[in-house]
Amino acid sequence: xxxxxxxxxxxxxxxxxxxxxxxxxxxxxxxxxxxxxxxxxxxxxxxxxxxxxxxxxxxxxxxxxxxxxxxxxxxxxxxxxxxxxxxxxxxxxxxxxxxxxxxxxxxxxxxxxxxxxxxxxxxxxxxxxxxxxxxxxxxxxxxxxxxxxxxxxxxxxxxxxxxxxxxxxxxxxxxxxxxxxxxxxxxxxxxxxxxxxxxxxxxxxxxxxxxxxxxxxxxxxxxxxxxxxxxxxxxxxxxxxxxxxxxxxxxxxxxxxxxxxxxxxxxxxxxxxxxxxxxxxxxxxxxxxxxxxxxxxxxxxxxxxxxxxxxxxxxxxxxxxxxxxxxxxxxxxxxxxxxxxxxxxxxxxxxxxxxxxxxxxxxxxxxxxxxxxxxxxxxxxxxxxxxxxxxxxxxxxxxxxxxxxxxxxxxxxxxxxxxxxxxxxxxxxxxxxxxxxxxxxxxxxxxxxxxxxxxxxxxxxxxxxxxxxxxxxxxxxxxxxxxxxxxxxxxxxxxxxxxxxxxxxxxxxxxxxxxxxxxxxxxxxxxxxxxxxxxxxxxxxxxxxxxxxxxxxxxxxxxxxxxxxxxxxxxxxxxxxxxxxxxxxxxxxxxxxxxxxxxxxxxx
Amino acid sequence: xxxxxxxxxxxxxxxxxxxxxxxxxxxxxxxxxxxxxxxxxxxxxxxxxxxxxxxxxxxxxxxxxxxxxxxxxxxxxxxxxxxxxxxxxxxxxxxxxxxxxxxxxxxxxxxxxxxxxxxxxxxxxxxxxxxxxxxxxxxxxxxxxxxxxxxxxxxxxxxxxxxxxxxxxxxxxxxxxxxxxxxxxxxxxxxxxxxxxxxxxxxxxxxxxxxxxxxxxxxxxxxxxxxxxxxxxxxxxxxxxxxxxxx
Numbered sequence: 087x088x089x090x091x092x093x094x095x096x097x098x099x100x101x102x103x104x105x106x107x108x109x110x111x112x113x114x115x116x117x118x119x120x121x122x123x124x125x126x127x128x129x130x131x132x133x134x135x136x137x138x139x140x141x142x143x144x145x146x147x148x149x150x151x152x153x154x155x156x157x158x159x160x161x162x163x164x165x166x167x168x169x170x171x172x173x174x175x176x177x178x179x180x181x182x183x184x185x186x187x188x189x190x191x192x193x194x195x196x197x198x199x200x201x202x203x204x205x206x207x208x209x210x211x212x213x214x215x216x217x218x219x220x221x222x223x224x225x226x227x228x229x230x231x232x233x234x235x236x237x238x239x240x241x242x243x244x245x246x247x248x249x250x251x252x253x254x255x256x257x258x259x260x261x262x263x264x265x266x267x268x269x270x271x272x273x274x275x276x277x278x279x280x281x282x283x284x285x286x287x288x289x290x291x292x293x294x295x296x297x298x299x300x301x302x303x304x305x306x307x308x309x310x311x312x313x314x315x316x317x318x319x320x321x322x323x324x325x326x327x328x329x330x331x332x333x334x335x336x337x338x339x340x341x342x343x344x345x346x347x348x349x350x351x352x353x354x355x356x357x358x359x360x361x362x363x364x365x366x367x368x369x370x371x372x373x374x375x376x377x378x379x380x381x382x383x384x385x386x387x388x389x390x391x392x393x394x395x396x397x398x399x400x401x402x403x404x405x406x407x408x409x410x411x412x413x414x415x416x417x418x419x420x421x422x423x424x425x426x427x428x429x430x431x432x433x434x435x436x437x438x439x440x441x442x443x444x445x446x447x448x449x450x451x452x453x454x455x456x457x458x459x460x461x462x463x464x465x466x467x468x469x470x471x472x473x474x475x476x477x478x479x480x481x482x483x484x485x486x487x488x489x490x491x492x493x494x495x496x497x498x499x500x501x502x503x504x505x506x507x508x509x510x511x512x513x514x515x516x517x518x519x520x521x522x523x524x525x526x527x528x529x530x531x532x533x534x535x536x537x538x539x540x541x542x543x544x545x546x547x548x549x550x551x552x553x554x555x556x557x558x559x560x561x562x563x564x565x566x567x568x569x570x571x572x573x574x575x576x577x578x579x580x581x582x583x584x585x586x587x588x589x590x591x592x593x594x595x596x597x598x599x600x601x602x603x604x605x606x607x608x609x610x611x612x613x614x615x616x617x618x619x620x621x622x623x624x625x626x627x628x629x630x631x632x633x634x635x636x637x638x639x640x641x642x643x644x645x646x647x648x649x650x651x652x653x654x655x656x657x658x659x660x661x662x663x664x665x666x667x668x669x670x671x672x673x674x675x676x677x678x679x680x681x682x683x684x685x686x687x688x689x690x
Numbered sequence: 691x692x693x694x695x696x697x698x699x700x701x702x703x704x705x706x707x708x709x710x711x712x713x714x715x716x717x718x719x720x721x722x723x724x725x726x727x728x729x730x731x732x733x734x735x736x737x738x739x740x741x742x743x744x745x746x747x748x749x750x751x752x753x754x755x756x757x758x759x760x761x762x763x764x765x766x767x768x769x770x771x772x773x774x775x776x777x778x779x780x781x782x783x784x785x786x787x788x789x790x791x792x793x794x795x796x797x798x799x800x801x802x803x804x805x806x807x808x809x810x811x812x813x814x815x816x817x818x819x820x821x822x823x824x825x826x827x828x829x830x831x832x833x834x835x836x837x838x839x840x841x842x843x844x845x846x847x848x849x850x851x852x853x854x855x856x857x858x859x860x861x862x863x864x865x866x867x868x869x870x871x872x873x874x875x876x877x878x879x880x881x882x883x884x885x886x887x888x889x890x891x892x893x894x895x896x897x898x899x900x901x902x903x904x905x906x907x908x909x910x911x912x913x914x915x916x917x918x919x920x921x922x923x924x925x926x927x928x929x930x931x932x933x934x935x936x937x
Contacts, residue, residue, distance in 0.1 A: 127740075128798060129837055130748040183816055191807035191872065193826050193833055200820030218830065224747065225833060232865075235798075236806045244794070266787055295742040329719020335745045445745060448764055450719065559731040603736030606703065607788040669930030 087544030090261075090270035094526040095121035095240065097241070097518070098260055098275035100247050101302060102221075103131030104507065105490025106281030107230035108183075108514030113279075113522040114237045114345075121240045123271060125282075125297045129231045130241055132295060133510070134285055136223025137338035137441065138185075138207055139215025140168040140511070141504030142180035146197055148212040153177040155211050157682070158689035160505060161208040162364060163394050164469075164498020164653055165639045167315070170678045171476035172496040176505070176512050183511035184216050185354060192229040194218055204342045206380060208392040209502040211368065211689075213382070216684035219336050220441045226507055245271060247301065248615060249541035250486065251311040251533055257309065257485035258531035261541040265612065267415040268605025270542055274533055276525035279479075280306060280472060280488040281510075285319075285623040287562075287616075289465035290570040293325055293336040298622030299616040302492035304671045306472040307622060311481040311488045312659040314494040314673065316470035317630035318640040320497060320501055323348075325464025326570070333451045334464040336421065337442060339503045341459075342391040344438050345380040346421035347373075348402070349458065350410040356417070357390035358402055364690075365393055396500045396640045399463040403575055404463070416462030422455055431455070462574055467506065468623075469640060470498040470630070473673070478520035479513055485524055489517035494657075499639020548601040548614040555600020556600055558613035565592050565620055573628050578645040585628045593621055614623065629670050630658045695767065696775040697725055699737070704786045711775060716767055719878035722778065723751050723762040726790070738789035746903060749838030753790050754779040759840040759901045773925055781843040794839055800858045803886060804866050809874040827874045832868035834904040837861065841898035841908060847891045860898035860908050867912035870919065880923040889916050 099110045106122060112122045124131065136440035145151040157177035161168055188194065188202065194216050195203040204213045218225040235241075243456040247262035251272075283301030286294025307313055315341060324337040342348075350356045361369050369390050370376040376389025391398065402417050413416055425431030432455035435445045439454070446452045472481045472488035474495060479487045490510040497505065545585070548555065572585035597615040601610045636650035639645050656672040663669045679688075695716045698709045712729045716780060723741055730737045741751040744763045751762040756770065756777050770776050815819045841860035847853050858866075869875050883889040896909045904918035906912070923929070 126742055126748075126750065127794070130742045130750050132743070134748045135745065135837070158821055182731040188819065189812075189817075191809070191810060191869070193829050193872065196823040196826060200822050201818065218833070221747070221834065224836065228833065232801075232806065235802050239768050241798075243798075266793070294745060295748075297742065330717065331720045332745075440749065448746070448766070449721070462860075553735075557731070557735055559735070563731075601735065607738040607791050608731060608736045609738060613735075 088270055088539060090272045090538070090542070091273065092272045093121055093240070093242070094274045095119050096275065097521045098123065098273045099279040099281060099518070100260060100338030101125070101131070101281035101490070101492070102241070102284060102529065103133040103281065103283055104226055104230060104510035105514035105517070106225065106279070106562045107234050107545045108356070108511050109279045109281055109489055109518035109521065110239045111230065111234050111237055111338065112515045112518030114239050116519065116522040118522045118525050121242060121275070123242045123245045123247060123273070125246050125301070126244060129227055130243055131227060132298060133223045133227040134291065135336060136226070136507050137220040137336065138340040138343065139205055139217030139222045139383045139504050140184055140226065140507040141207065141210060141214050141502065142178070142216055142508050143214060144181050144184065144202060144204060144216065146201040147382070148562045151212040151214060152597065154685045155689060156180070156214065158686050159210050160496070160502060161498070161686055163500050163502040165500060165649070165663055165676065166498065167638065167657055168498030168684055169476055169495030172513070173417065174682060175476060176496050176509060179378050179512045181509040183508065183515065187229050188227065190229050190233040192225050194225070205340065206392065207503045208339055208342070208398070210504065215504040217340070220340050220439050223507065241253035241564065242271065246615065248545050249537070250305050251381065251537050252309060253531035253534065256485060256531060257483055259530070261538055263545060265607050268608065268611070270545070272533070272538060274530070276530060277485045277487065277521040279521045280486070280492050281490050281514065281517070282492045284468045284491045286465045288569050288620050288627070289574070290566040290625045291334045292301065292465040293322060293334055294465065300619045302488060303471060303626070304622040306481055306483070306486060307626070307660070307662055308485050309486060310662060311486060312473040312661045313472060313626055314473040314659045315498070315630070315656050316468070316626040316660060317634050317658060318469035318499050319465065319627060320395055320401045320467040320469060320640045321463040322466035323395055323402055323463055324419055324461040327416040327452065327462040328460050329450060332679060335445070335449070336466065337459060337461050338439070341419060341421050341439060341442060343380065344421065345377060345424045346391065346419055347389070347419045347423065347677070348391050348398070349420055351404045351412060352410055356405050356410070357393065360396060360401060361390055363685060369393065379516050392499055394644070395503065399575055400642055402463055412460045414460055416460045418458040419461045420458035422457060425455070460619065467491060467501055469499065469501055470494050470627070477516070479517035480520060480524070485528065487517040487521045489513040499641060516603060545615060548599050548611060551598065553600055553602040555598050556595055558599045558601065558610055560615060561592060561595045561599060561617055562613060562620065565624060568592070569624050574633060575642065577631055577643045579632065582628050582632045588620065589625050589628070596621060625668055626660045629668055630660060633658050633670050692824065695725070695772040697729060698775040698777045699729070699789070699916060700779045701737070701789055703788045707786070709777070716772065720767045721763055722755055722765040722767065722776070725763060726778070730742050737903055738787070740791050740892045747836060749836030752781055752840050752843065754781060759843045761840070764903060772891045781839065781873060783843040783845070783849040789895060797837070797839055797842060797861065800862050801865060803813065803858065804862055804869065805877050805879055805882065807869055807872065807875055807876040810876050819874055821873050828911065829868050829871050829904055832864045836904060840901045840903065844897045844901045846895065846897070853888070853891060857891045860913065862887065863889060863892070863909055863916055864906060864912045867916055870916065874932055878923070880920050883916055884920045884924055889913065889920055
């Protein structure tokens, strides 16, 4: 019988980034008791890394903007395999969610007439991103945190969930450990919201921190829920690449939004070389027009640097492969050139991009107001996640909800920059609201002691093997290396088949991992327990990517380099079969209502 | 740069602890946190360290590097003398959990004691406000705070005098300043500042300002104006007389 503390909540929210906090606030406001589990300290989640802004059609800067344009932009960016209802709800509700943040104390940059300022970003037709310099995510999470701590939410910091508990098909709670003393915690709950973020740690070069191991994806999968769109992983085009220790750290798209341009070793703006057909009419074909766009000229079209992230990443890879890359295997991102256009340009850059200025100055000894940055793609975001109902965010398991990056649907094959911060607010709120409703309507589930025992036993196994077992970090590094090389930005069948073959032995190694020391704040133990999630999401990405025999959005295959309409009418889902094996199935996309179709046609 | 360096790292918990030396390879551009991770992966799997973003944005990896409170992720090895061992210790102002990790939960409690944001009525019929950029510039400086708690660590009121019950520390004075100077806020926090939050205990040594990785001018821009606010609102003799007469 394992020793554990028991906590009881109507709604348990797992994950305390923007989506989790917003869900907890909403659930709590509706009068149910709420527990909020954070893998780290409160306010440290990856939301702080979001730099550019929150996409919402407030139309403060360009009054031609409205939810329909935002909806059409999101669908185009997602290559039309998005859940159209989620894309619609997101576009309609994002402005209210942003205004609500202001009412809770967020301090956005202002327009001249005192309203919330909005900036340009890749794939958005009009300046749409409400922002605070280049630290918008910090503003968002701090606002939610400072509001949330007065809402009576029970916060469980530095606590990791290892299993969901079920009662006759519905979710009944969760089981995990707290880092500080290594003690187990049992959470009884009528409804559970997953808001655990992404899977970036499955790759070697990533902008994600240690936390992003696909926990929510895996918890849901193990509990019998469907995952969807797992082949769609976003590689952000601009990560730092030099020096090696900072490789992968994000360089915000706002650099390009403020006029930064991408150049190859020949000094040429290579982004002009290939402009996708569906963006041609919206894209500038000369430097002058692109510059005017970044400076707010409504008649100008956007520069090719602001095409969608998947496309920009591939263009960078193409330049590097063709031998036109920068010394350390990337390309050049130049913001210093705008000094030729703006009086006191260096100061302007420092004011608009303060964190980028400091990041390069401190970590790379480089002054971005003087010298171009070296950048290359970095694993940033996963469009795939738990398959949810658009209105309620409930998964295919009753009582289990998901919101934010760990849920799928809104982004389709590729996410537009800025749509994540709005996604986590819109669907965080919805998940909290409907989880609370579910909790009120259902009677308390009962917890099955056998499930708890099994979870506790599994969690302690690495200690039984002790230091004679293999180190968790070595297995993690091997997996990251393998995924980076075989299921990365450019994919093909032989490599992905090899990846599947590699996953078996990696799983066996993970089962032999041992940990020394004791349970108190032992990172080796934590890394060992995260391996199961990393392996599960890696398999889901690989299997889904193998099935999608075409290229679309974040998923690019050099053996099927073109988009194939036959793959545009369904999503791939993965689920756990009764024998424990992973099955890939097709879920047809329901037909879009005529009104939404018309919106898309009008915006073409 | 030398090919290997020695890191003298504090190992242990609240009861027992000692420095242990670890050697690890160092290369161009490495930061202290990289070295810690390498040591953790190679020789000390259970070495406890708290970190997240590794880009100076989350404020998790606070520690004392050669005695200086720093973010480990933003401290480049080429700023340190690698001919000597690099000393890594946990923040000393807070109770030790293990190795480089301290119990910073007091900060989360202290924050709760600050009265929350209370906006004035919206300016426009659509429920929004009109604020000029110049009016938010100074609040935005405070809102850059990443809650690394290095200012709390270095403040002698907390670090040496352990006045956790009487003083909320520089971090929460910056937090209070951000609320008090927010153009929309209507709450008054002067009485709390004077009594429960102990703004008078700060004697302006500016240690907090020096260690702030976000370069927030904590003492000059946040704490001193708050002290002035307390004096204005609670010690102005005319106002005091007026209050006495009304009572």
